[in-house]
Amino acid sequence: MDFPQEFDLLRKTISSFVKREIEPIAEEMDRKDEWPKDMWNKLGELGVLGLTVPEEYGGAGLGPVEQAMVTEEIAKYSAAIAVSYAAHANLCTHNLYHNANEEQRKKYLPGLCTGKLIGALGLTEPGSGSDAVGMRTTARKEGDRYILHGSKTFITNGPVADLILVYAKTDKEKGAHGITAFLVEKGFPGFSVSKRLEKMGNRGSETGELIFDECEVPAENVLGEVNKGVKVMMSGLDIERVIVSALALGIGEGAFREAVKYAHERSQFGKPISHFQLIQAKIADMYTALEAARLLTYDAARLAAENQKITLKAAAAILFTAETATKVALEAVQIHGGYGYMLDYPVNRYLRDSKLYEIGAGTSEVRRLIIARELLGVKTF
Numbered sequence: 001m002d003f004p005q006e007f008d009l010l011r012k013t014i015s016s017f018v019k020r021e022i023e024p025i026a027e028e029m030d031r032k033d034e035w036p037k038d039m040w041n042k043l044g045e046l047g048v049l050g051l052t053v054p055e056e057y058g059g060a061g062l063g064p065v066e067q068a069m070v071t072e073e074i075a076k077y078s079a080a081i082a083v084s085y086a087a088h089a090n091l092c093t094h095n096l097y098h099n100a101n102e103e104q105r106k107k108y109l110p111g112l113c114t115g116k117l118i119g120a121l122g123l124t125e126p127g128s129g130s131d132a133v134g135m136r137t138t139a140r141k142e143g144d145r146y147i148l149h150g151s152k153t154f155i156t157n158g159p160v161a162d163l164i165l166v167y168a169k170t171d172k173e174k175g176a177h178g179i180t181a182f183l184v185e186k187g188f189p190g191f192s193v194s195k196r197l198e199k200m201g202n203r204g205s206e207t208g209e210l211i212f213d214e215c216e217v218p219a220e221n222v223l224g225e226v227n228k229g230v231k232v233m234m235s236g237l238d239i240e241r242v243i244v245s246a247l248a249l250g251i252g253e254g255a256f257r258e259a260v261k262y263a264h265e266r267s268q269f270g271k272p273i274s275h276f277q278l279i280q281a282k283i284a285d286m287y288t289a290l291e292a293a294r295l296l297t298y299d300a301a302r303l304a305a306e307n308q309k310i311t312l313k314a315a316a317a318i319l320f321t322a323e324t325a326t327k328v329a330l331e332a333v334q335i336h337g338g339y340g341y342m343l344d345y346p347v348n349r350y351l352r353d354s355k356l357y358e359i360g361a362g363t364s365e366v367r368r369l370i371i372a373r374e375l376l377g378v379k380t381f
Contacts, residue, residue: 003065010066014073017046026078029204030349035084035160036204043085044115052094057105058113059097064239064304067094068246068297075250076257079353080205082247083360087156088112090243092119092165095236096183099224104183108163120161122152122184122210123233129154130366132167132237133176133230137212139168144219146170146182148190148212154360158208159196162186166212167229179229183221190215201352234311240361241314242304245297245321248357252293252325255350256286259332262345266337273335282335286328293321312374319367322357329354 003011025036043049051067053059060066067090075082093112096119097105111117128134137150148168158164164184171178184191190213197207224232260283263274273279300313329351333340340347358364373380 007065007069010062011069011073014046014048014070017042018073018077022074022081023077026080027346027349029078029080031203031343033198033203035206036081039081040115040118044113048085049089049115050093050109050113051089053097053109053113057097057109059093059109064242065298065301068243068301071243072246072250072253072297075247076254078204079247079251079350079356080202082250083202083356084157084205086240086243086247087121088119091121091156091236091240092161092163094239095121095165095232096223098235099181099232100183103220104223108183112163117162118157118160120155120157120164121236122155122158122164122166124152124154126151126153126209130363132233133179135167135169135179137166137168138172139170139180139182139217141170141219146180146217146219146222148182148184148215148217150212151194152210152212154197154207155210156205156207158210159193159206164210165223166210167233168212170229171227174227176230178227179233180226181223181229181232182217183223184212184215184217185221188215188217199356201349201354202356237362238310238314239304241318241367242297242300242310244357244361245293245300245314245318248318248322248325248354249290249293249297251350251354251357252286252290252321252328255325255329255332255347255354256283256290258345258347258350259283259286259328259335262336262339262347279335282331286331289324290328293317293324296320312371315362315367315370315374318357318361319364319371322354323364325354326351326358 047060048070050059051062055061071082071086112119125135139146139148166182166184170180192211194209194211263279266273296317300310300317303310332347333351336347339345
């Protein structure tokens with residue numbers, strides 16, 4: 001896929017940063033399950049934390065295609081940093097800008113764009129994952145504030161976030177049409193992080209369970225309109241799927257890179273295994289699937305940049321790309337043979353990382369339902 005020159009310049013800039021700052025620490029980050037010191041500051045200095053936010057609020061004023069590129073480049077060497085980056089820059093910062101009023105934008109966006117504030121999204125609950133609108137977290141109005149009660153889980157950046165975009169039911173009788181979005185600061189009374197969750201992949205990206213025990217949120221921190229949070233949610237999920245598709249693409253490309261490298265280095269029966277037709281067939285299939293995934297991902301990103309409806313395209317992109325990333329990572333491990341099963345080679349990390357993206361941002365099963373409903377004209381709500 002060809003991109004304008006300025007896009008290629010951005011990719012080269014990010015690639016250079018990733019190879020300098022991320023590639024050398026990716027394995028250690030995975031082993032220790034620790035976030036790299038000063039990484040948020042470095043990403044802020046790079047100028048990518050508010051990539052889609054206008055310059056007047058401290059952002060770069062770019063679009064979804066550029067954000068997909070940045071996420072893809074980071075994920076080629078560290079899915080863990082890429083997913084934390086995406087949760088901050090897309091799920092929180094991007095959604096905040098597009099749905100906030102002017103006062104909220106001025107209050108929060110400058111800090112989010114520099115990395116002074118770390119952002120997160122609070123949607124998934126212990127009892128409602130794929131059925132996001134079935135959430136049990138509630139919010140009731142008391143004077144000039146709302147009182148939130150409930151919990152969220154599997155929240156990327158949750159343990160370290162300064163600001164969380166949280167969804168809660170303000171009118172349980174209205175179901176999906178009784179949801180409201182709130183901007184919750186970590187210092188608000190009643191908010192706490194109950195625990196940091198340990199994962200099999202994407203290690204180092206901090207994931208946690210959040211508790212809202214009669215959490216007090218000022219009324220001015222309602223994001224959008226009361227009981228209209230499902231609109232914020234669904235538009236956010238569409239663009240999230242595009243960015244997560246780019247993330248999965250980067251993982252697949254990283255695994256592919258390692259497979260090609262090893263095929264040249266490893267010799268059997270007196271010659272490199274790259275000379276064997278079965279290995280060549282695997283490499284050909286991996287490359288073809290990744291190219292198809294790239295086209296789907298950036299087509300959806302392009303449509304998002306044009307402000308077109310992307311529900312169908314975004315679901316198709318992440319469905320295919322996430323499953324492709326897992327298949328490519330599996331083949332990369334197979335090409336490595338016994339060494340692929342050892343922790344000494346990064347392909348095991350790419351495989352562990354890739355599986356998340358068939359689950360997070362809506363499972364593959366849910367994505368198939370979305371695609372079918374869009375094609376058949378079946379309404380969700």
